Amino acid sequence: MDSSEKGSLAQVKHVVLVLSGKGGVGKSTITTELALALVHAGKKVGILDVDLCGPSIPRMLSVGKPEVHQCDAGWVPVYADPQQKLAIMSIGFLLEDSDEAVIWRGPKKTALIGQFVSDVAWGELDILLVDTPPGTSDEHLAVLENLRKHRVDGAVLVTTPQAVSTGDVRREITFCKKTAVKILGIVENMSGFVCPHCSECSNVFSKGGGEELAKLTGSVFLGSVPLDPLLTATLEEGRDFLQAFPESSTYTAISQIVNTVLSSLDA
């Protein structure tokens, strides 16, 4: 396949989708933390945010409301850092009013996602992470159809421990199987809360469901990330959690997940 066929993704080495079936499990959080960890590991990373109705990535990376410019090669992504190690594209950058609702039916969403994949000048990237909305619908099909010319290395699936979540993620696993997307592994997020006052661990959203789901479906279990108010707070402020709290068990958990994902990409 020559680079002109691959278009704007010609110099992107790996593409990883971050999926769930379930909303609110931490897809954008995990995407952000994976991206930051990869940047700290010396990689050039891109994030494509295809959640058109609820784009969370811009705020999590504190990129504000920059203008998106065009160049000869297409739209220029927004860089989260002056060294341009982390490139982002999100509909969040295209909305004048951040409270404006994107009330689009499927075909219009499909069309914009097509442009995000094909017309953004990503340049040279080690990894492009694709943050998705919950479900198995237009956005997911649009991403895969437009990435058909480029290899998709696989998907990281995010769940919380409880059955109501894993129930939806099972369906997402079926989606991956039907669309021939390799499952790189399952992350169990919000996995227990350690009280900062007395260190008692509470299983706020139950326990163990992610690991059970991995066993049930023959998938790799990438690891558990605890419920950590420090993580939530830094994301609210758009700060880099990994730089701020490198001693935390959350940092360790995320690092292990990143290392496992990287090894499966290099394999």
Added chain:
Amino acid sequence: MADVPNDAPEHCPGTSSDQAGKSSACQGCPNQNICASGAAKAPDPAIEEIRQKLTSVKHKILVLSGKGGVGKSTFSAHLSHALASDDSKEIALLDVDICGPSIPKIMGLEGEQVHQSGSGWSPVYVEDNLAVMSIGFLLSSPDDAVIWRGPKKNGMIKQFLRDVDWGEVDYLIVDTPPGTSDEHLSIVQYLSGAGIDGAVIITTPQEVSLQDVRKEIRFCKKVKIPVIGVIENMSGFVCPKCKNTSQIFPPTTGGAQRMCEELNLPLLGRVPLDPRIGRSCDEGRSFLTEVPDSPAAVAYQNIVQKIRDYSSSHSTPDDPC
């Protein structure tokens, strides 16, 4: 005709748009002449069929958020349970989350199937006076994925409203997926004849949630759905051991309270994080009956009462009472 027919070109403006049949994208579309003549803009006959079907439904309430995972299905299920605790009321719960239908599990109805009769599809009854419909009941396996684009999801929602034999119902609660897309537009469109009493908006305290919820509120304004109020879910966690409160999802921008003040909307209540809620949902039981004295259950009951009060003091255009 569907808003964007299956054979429409990529940038179809929509059959009900002013540009239908006339825009440059319409060139070559097999429906171009129909659209240009204005015939496609005729209202979907299903809207009138649904209006007639739902004359036996007194109150219709949507449960919305912009954000996923904030507790819409949890709230919809427990609102239904609470309303159904009055034996004299008939309650219906409709789950229009086509890709991620959580209601069957939360209501303890996994594995149930839907039956068809002369008068339409029969919903599944969890109590004598509490009926439920979800695509979950049409799937044969918990691994089945519903990989449908917008138009097919819209068709399913139309069937749920038109073809389910709900009977005489006091409250129809509609649980929705996150976002402002096909499912939301379809529910509003198909209920435009029958009328919607209002929407309950669910959020969690943090800005990542509120920023999506503000969009949902804008959506409600645009499509003229009254907002009954906002519920702040997962609002603090009390450690069962030391009883200290932690803000796991911190209200860094003032939480739902400030948002409601800014947007002049009622804050219906705050519900704390309680691990027993998640457990009850996983086990398909109502935590209102499992732990009725818990702060979360008390908060829920107060919110439900406000919704009852709202419903009895408001009526939809076709509501005779």
